Amino acid sequence: MKKLINKPEDVVKEALAGMAAVHADLINVDIEQQIIVRKDAPVKNKVGVISGGGSGHEPMHGGYVGYGMLDAACPGAVFTSPVPDQMLAATRAVNGGAGVLHIVKNYTGDVMNFEMAAELAAAEDIEVVSIVTNDDVAVQDSLYTAGRRGVGVTVLLEKIVGALAETGAPLAQVADMARQVNNHGRSMGMALTACTVPAAGKPTFELGEDEMEIGIGIHGEPGRRRAKLVGAAEIAETLTTPIIDDLELKAGEQVLAMVNGMGGTPLIELYIIFNELERILKGKSISITRSLVGNYITSLEMAGCSITLIRLNDELIKYWDAPVHTPALRWGR
């Protein structure tokens, strides 16, 4: 295992300490409890928006805490759900009196723990609505999930919903927007290499020198199929076609497109995939109106990529374009 770490058991806390030092202007980090909270939380009369999940997917979710996006994030151990107590503490910390939205990726552990946290919050008279993202078209029911997994859409949803919450919209409306974005978004990913969880010390799976894994989630869990490595054009086609079909995207529609790196893939390759994605969509007269290319939801040092498309309308574009100021996404201020 070759990593820039000290002891495996200290990885998350030391990374949080680093994050706290780099972004002291934006976030407060409770390193013991593992909670990242927006500096000015709770914002009075604003819906608090929180998310969380295993570590190892950076910059998700902690990198999205700040103005116009999340109010708090609670990272678990690497590839392990945070516990209900963390989520409850985050919920309390961002409760400005207008209720709290929990954004939960559909992985069994996360869903269960967020449910328990929501019950605990309700017992303290904090109104919580949970929405579960499930955008991964690769598989129905997989290693860690019943139903579709929640992946790339989660990041884009956090941006759009965070912008709406920033306007002072009520909890029901913020939750409706979250459901809308999830319904109109789909993703699919692939891996060229596995990754190694520090505490495990060995790769989560093995891939031959000429193989790739199609339809991975974000933990290196098995996907649709293992296949012989092909070129970028064919890979982009393999990932994009099921998304277009499932979303029933039609000529004349417009999308927000993300080409996401899994952590170990250089930007030059992600731009090549984007070039292929654009060609495919142009061939179907679908316009990429907004886009994002880079490492946004990762699996440690895994090489590979995922593609996410969200059907856009004017309202979603407005909230996508609204100012955001977080460690990992920033524009407009």
Next chain:
Amino acid sequence: MKKLINKPEDVVKEALAGMAAVHADLINVDIEQQIIVRKDAPVKNKVGVISGGGSGHEPMHGGYVGYGMLDAACPGAVFTSPVPDQMLAATRAVNGGAGVLHIVKNYTGDVMNFEMAAELAAAEDIEVVSIVTNDDVAVQDSLYTAGRRGVGVTVLLEKIVGALAETGAPLAQVADMARQVNNHGRSMGMALTACTVPAAGKPTFELGEDEMEIGIGIHGEPGRRRAKLVGAAEIAETLTTPIIDDLELKAGEQVLAMVNGMGGTPLIELYIIFNELERILKGKSISITRSLVGNYITSLEMAGCSITLIRLNDELIKYWDAPVHTPALRWGR
């Protein structure tokens, strides 16, 4: 070789096409000539600021073209200097009548070609000043360079100098600022793994499962020494001590600190290195006043990191904080 590419010979042009599609609001890309130019270039009466070098270091330099940073970038083939004709075309494209600054990393090929481009520009009555960055404390005279290599400082210098140029400052002043930043900045890097140039198809060097290379440049060229892999604390110490010594940083001084990933290292590890860097500097009463953590000057998919420190003063902080709007760095607008 496992990469998200089509034919190795098409990597740079296809990545440029992807970049052009993603960032059409910011840049114009001449894919044939391999030149990335700021959308509103030439800006009348503003010093044009350009840089260039081999591809494979993304987001450098193309990702830094835009308001408040570079006016143009000319990427060569992977790990290969661009040619003088490219540099000349970029120089022409950004000449708004106030002259052009060439920012050149000290690699023999780049220096030679930029010199020739400057002569060609002079023959067309375009005033050019070249400044050469040479911040790498790891080695004197290495595989591709006489003297120190130009590495991480180049990125930070492009930001600071670009902000000054945006104010309408004259060429001599912009060049002076560039020299000042270079003189007050130093870097050192290390690799956990090698990387593979697409056209070569095999790794640039071999490293054992328990080895690391200390003092690499940005092409996987040999460094100071090969050593047994150690923990993040010791790695940070090994990289930081020569920088502090060489800069003669003293208690009470303040720095801009960059922890840069080489392309294949996940963000969670870079935050751990930053945490160690902060501990080391705090121990010497040196303050990190500004910082940047992420993949900014890379070597394809190499795993590893580099640390860059620049001694700050109020003027440098002012230009660092000034708005910037490029594909890879954005704040304040």
